[in-house]
Amino acid sequence: MGRRVFYGLLLASLLGVGxxxxxxxxxxxxxxxxxxxxxxxxxxxxxxxxxxxxxxxLSDGKTEHLAxxxxxxxxxxxxxxxxxxxxxxxxxxxxxxVAAYRLAKLLGLTDMVPVSVERMTNGKPxxxxxWVDNLLMDDRERVTRNIQPPDPVRWRHQMDTVRTFDQLxxxxxxxxxxxxxxxxxxxxxxDHTRAFRxxxxxxxxxxITQCSPELFDKLKSLRRxxxxxxxxxxxxxxxxxxxxxxxxxxxARLEANMGSSR
Numbered sequence: 253m254g255r256r257v258f259y260g261l262l263l264a265s266l267l268g269v270g271x272x273x274x275x276x277x278x279x280x281x282x283x284x285x286x287x288x289x290x291x292x293x294x295x296x297x298x299x300x301x302x303x304x305x306x307x308x309x310l311s312d313g314k315t316e317h318l319a320x321x322x323x324x325x326x327x328x329x330x331x332x333x334x335x336x337x338x339x340x341x342x343x344x345x346x347x348x349x350v351a352a353y354r355l356a357k358l359l360g361l362t363d364m365v366p367v368s369v370e371r372m373t374n375g376k377p378x379x380x381x382x383w384v385d386n387l388l389m390d391d392r393e394r395v396t397r398n399i400q401p402p403d404p405v406r407w408r409h410q411m412d413t414v415r416t417f418d419q420l421x422x423x424x425x426x427x428x429x430x431x432x433x434x435x436x437x438x439x440x441x442x443d444h445t446r447a448f449r450x451x452x453x454x455x456x457x458x459x460i461t462q463c464s465p466e467l468f469d470k471l472k473s474l475r476r477x478x479x480x481x482x483x484x485x486x487x488x489x490x491x492x493x494x495x496x497x498x499x500x501x502x503x504a505r506l507e508a509n510m511g512s513s514r
Contacts, residue, residue, distance in 0.1 A: 255383075261429060273500055292308050292310055293310065307319075308321050317383065320380070323373075326343070388433050389428075391429075391431035402437060413463060413464065415461075419460055423455075450500070460501075471503055474499055
């Protein structure tokens with residue numbers, strides 16, 4: 253093979269020229285670009301939750317893929333839940349879907365939090381999220397049908413990650429429907445519109461028991477400047493203050509647990 257042919261093939265590979273348009277193999281950047289620029293072919297009510305979110309088919313002219321669109325952006329000084337619970341300084345916002353994804357990128361959790369971008373659709377700002385492929389069920393169905401994971405150790409590690417991430421972002425709405433399970437038993441966390449509270453405490457300290465060494469290292473090295481760069485336009489400064497304080501509390505609990513296990 254001649255040098256010019258070799259470099260031509262290399263460049264084509266880097267640019268994606270001549271490859272099959274299989275979104276399953278796309279990079280995060282490619283998925284982000286698709287969600288930001290692809291044409292919306294159709295929309296319908298997603299059928300879950302109370303935010304009137306939409307299930308949309310997008311196309312860039314070569315590839316079609318589903319996306320989840322949310323426009324909700326609500327603030328209430330005091331929220332009264334149907335179960336009688338109250339929450340001060342209540343937010344329910346599409347912005348937090350995007351913030352969760354960007355924070356997941358900082359923490360190396362993009363295999364558990366779908367790509368989410370900010371985009372104007374139907375004349376309104378909102379989040380457009382990558383639709384999770386190869387869905388097997390959500391966690392509610394798994395629990396209802398008493399289905400046990402085929403690899404209990406892997407499942408436990410994934411649940412440790414879910415609990416750690418939810419405490420970090422102070423997620424108020426991690427329902428079983430918001431945990432999706434694909435056919436390879438990969439867990440995906442979706443719908444973070446009721447997360448990112450400003451409170452400088454853990455919502456449930458007992459939920460923090462252990463996590464992977466990789467996530468632990470990412471948490472320890474998480475810098476406020478990086479968080480501000482990634483999500484500062486989406487959340488108030490007080491939310492970042494609370495998040496960084498919770499990071500410190502999580503790291504301290506994990507270090508204590510590791511020390512007691514030696």
